[in-house]
Amino acid sequence: MSYDLLTRPWLSVRTGDVREEIGLRELFERAHELTDIEASPPPGASGLWRVLTVIAARVTGLDDMTLSDYEWGERQAEVLERGAFDQEAVEKYFGKHEGRFDLFDAGRPWLQDPRLREECKGRSGVNKLVMSRPAGNNQVWFNHATALDPPPVPASEAVFHLLTQLYYGPSGQCTPRVVSGTSGGNSKAGPLRRTISFHPLGRTVFESLVAGIPPAYLCDSGGADLAPWEAEELPDPLGVPPRPSGLGGVLAGRFQHAVLLEPSADGESVVDAWITWAWRDRELPAEDPYLVYQQNKEGSFYARQADASRALWRDFDSLLLEDIGDEHRRRPAVLAALEDLRGTLLPVLRVRAFGFDQDGQTRDKEWTVGVTPALLALASDIRVARAISDMRQAAERVQQHLRWALRDVWIALNDPSNGDGKPQRKDVSEGPWPAQGAYRYWARAEGIFWRRVRERRFDSVVDDFLRLGLEVYDEVTDSAGSLPRAKRAIELKRGLIYKARAPIGKASRTSKTKERV
Template identity: 70%
Template sequence: MPSPPTPRSVPPPPVADTSAYDLLERGWVPVREGEARRKVGLRELFEQAHVLTDIETSPPPGASALWRVLTVIAARITDLDDMTCGSDAWNDRQADVLAKGCFDQDAIEKYFGRHPGRFRLFDPSRPWLQDPRLREQCKTSSGVNKLVMFRPAGNNQVWFNHATALTPPPLRADEAVFHLLTQLYYGPSGQCTPRTAGTVSGGNSKAGPLRRTISFHPVGRTVFESLVAGIPPVHHYDTGGLDQAPWETDDLPDPTRRLAPRPSGIGGVLTGRFQHAVLLQPSADGEYATDTWITWAWRDQEFPAEDPYLIYQQNKEGTYYARQADASRALWRDFDALLMEDTGDNHARRPTVLAAVEDLRGSLLPELRARAYGFDQDGQTRDKEWMAGITPAMLALANEDGVPHAISTMRQTAELLEGQLRHALREAWIAINDPSNGEGKAQRTGIAHGPWQADGSFRYWPRAERLFWERVRARRFNQVTEEFKQLALDVYDEVTDRNTVVLQPRIKRAIEMKRELINGRKRQRGGNGQGGDVM
């Protein structure tokens, strides 16, 4: 086994020009205008937001983080960050901004002019969203591979990417920005590059504020509409702390105070809860990131705050927590939670920003869709899969009497029938592999559940999704149980028929008996030795 690479010594300061890679001017954000695609800087993005159709960023976690950053800037430019503004006045102001149809050009210049040099990715004194003190406070760097979550780092196995720690390829600066954002919002907890700040030191960090969550953002016809509709009512987030984004503060954060500042307002909630400190090292020409430092930002637990783009649901103890991302769960299964304040089965509470867009019912609401960005992770270091999806323009269904409840009932019915399908397939597999003549009662110890459950779910969910959207579009909510039950029965027959080429009498009998579990029945033997149905 090869020995691990030796730690790198702290490299010398960069020689790149301090004005290199200004995120205001350099083209790094991928956007679409109709069918045309290009990359723009932050200044052009806001100046042209009303003609840009969408932002097309990858990976999805970086896109989710970018929309939060852009939302803070949009709120500042439009004065929709005023926490003293009451609910009605704030709604009126948002409607007035939308009616103008674009961001005010003078307001854009005024905002960016207040923070000169703060959007330079590699600035030696205030690099954007980074801490330049890490060069001195960390004895070694973390390596550029550590910044990219799908690259192997340290002694990890090389599977899908061959960028080893011995030969780490540099990252283009426009790519490095999104990996920087991903680390800050979705970074892992646990061991990290050790850091010593004054008398405070440590070699472990807490997880990023969005780790293993799924976010939902309103999407309009233009980037301008998406940004303005995506600004949450900020009066919900006045906690008495400072409403500042990292690039707006005069001083760097003080890690010796141990506890993170109380997040308040749109700047604090969306960009003020990072648990990691990061620093990128540029190449000599300032076009690439060649190394990174990734370590802790605060030693004690962060002040909690609810994110306006997350679904919160209730556990058995009555505590609300953010719904976790699940790569095996399709977006449509969260659709009812985007329309309702309480879905009933898990008491899911829709994202604050989607509850607020109901006030746009006379203008933008019928055009709005919801885009999801999720990152399926564990709580520490394992990153499984990220995903993205978008709903049809149906958020206005929240205002139709009885429709959200009917949609939620249909989703719950589909999940119930899928559960019964999996149960039936599991019991059938056990029964045909049980030497007790297919009864599935005796000698069951040690019999695995088999492959049929996964096969059944794989076949069921795509068809259930098509059926769901067909019914939603047609507003047809009658006989839901019968239709999803028939779907489950069809899938059951496909799975069992495909996997049992020669149907011996015992096997056929076991499959038919367990099929009844989908109907909510179980078979029991009557006094005459014949099977009978009981509910």
């Protein structure tokens, strides 16, 4: 049984408006012609771009951890100037690892562990593989693929579900696995679980891949630089996980789950799966170069979590600034390295974000994808980048005060105190108005934000957001009616929104930025 990802047409790509499906080898041969890869679901696409980045680094030599900062930048510029991947290098790499990209290979299926067939007493089921399907005792809501009738998954789609499990899989109970007398039925979370990652997006797949290769010297931790398909032997599940090092180790060597897919009789789909733990020992930490990191109260940095309700533009300043004062955020390392391309590729690069809103264990809420305008070059002007950050913070400050105002007016209208003093009822919640206000506010605040960024106009930014906040406040509270009691409460609480202005004597950096930065 064979499904060779190098030659089988499983990747959906686009050249302008023309769409087609190709294999992995053709993708690298024609990367300079292809506009983009259309991969779904977004978590699977996030994993795919990391895998492709490892391969791109191998065939360009940008995986060399001995190169200095300057030398690595020079090599990246040379690769971009060439305009395409070297065909001989592509063939040499895939020839060296021939057979390792077969999804259903008996001995070394791609990114899978064939030993699970013997080490697991039971199977996990194909519904467990697809995160959008109900599995086990979960309720059936949007997908009616029950355990009694699990539809097969086409092999071309199963690849992305495999990647989703490996990168974003849950922690906790899993299919039991017995290795050399040691059994276990729980696993640790995948390395990207509940995160949002940011990837450079060029005009072609070639540009996206080369710009998306992080400097290799940032990933040198002294361990072996190997992706799973490059290792000679399968890992020892009872041993110590390898120290993540190099692009292969950091981007594709930190999986905490072991997976095996069961192909259909014709080898065109997946009909079953095993999903279990990969290691018993603790994993070794590593920072992913596509994530935003922020500091906690203890001074440690952690990856920013995905939030499906948070629009991408609210993280735009995190892509420009190395440190943001209000939350001590660090931008992704791959984007920080792109500043050397400011005279060539940087002005046309956009950023694509893949997020998966999850909890730390088993609950999967929603995945998201978004693309920024080609404005990364703004990072080269620190005054503009700071002004953009101040504008984002002003928008959030106004929304916070709008939420308080809507909460308080709702309580006032539903409590005998009518907002005078402490509420007399303890069972009055903040009500539905704050959520309604947030939905209306953020949808329109984005237009204000991008318009001012395009115009490079950062003066009096809080005024635009204040006007929007007041408009939304009136719209949401309009349903309260015109009784004097309601009007009184609405007008009393309106003043909370005005308090979003910067306190006197503590003017923000925005006020110092004058008319145009």
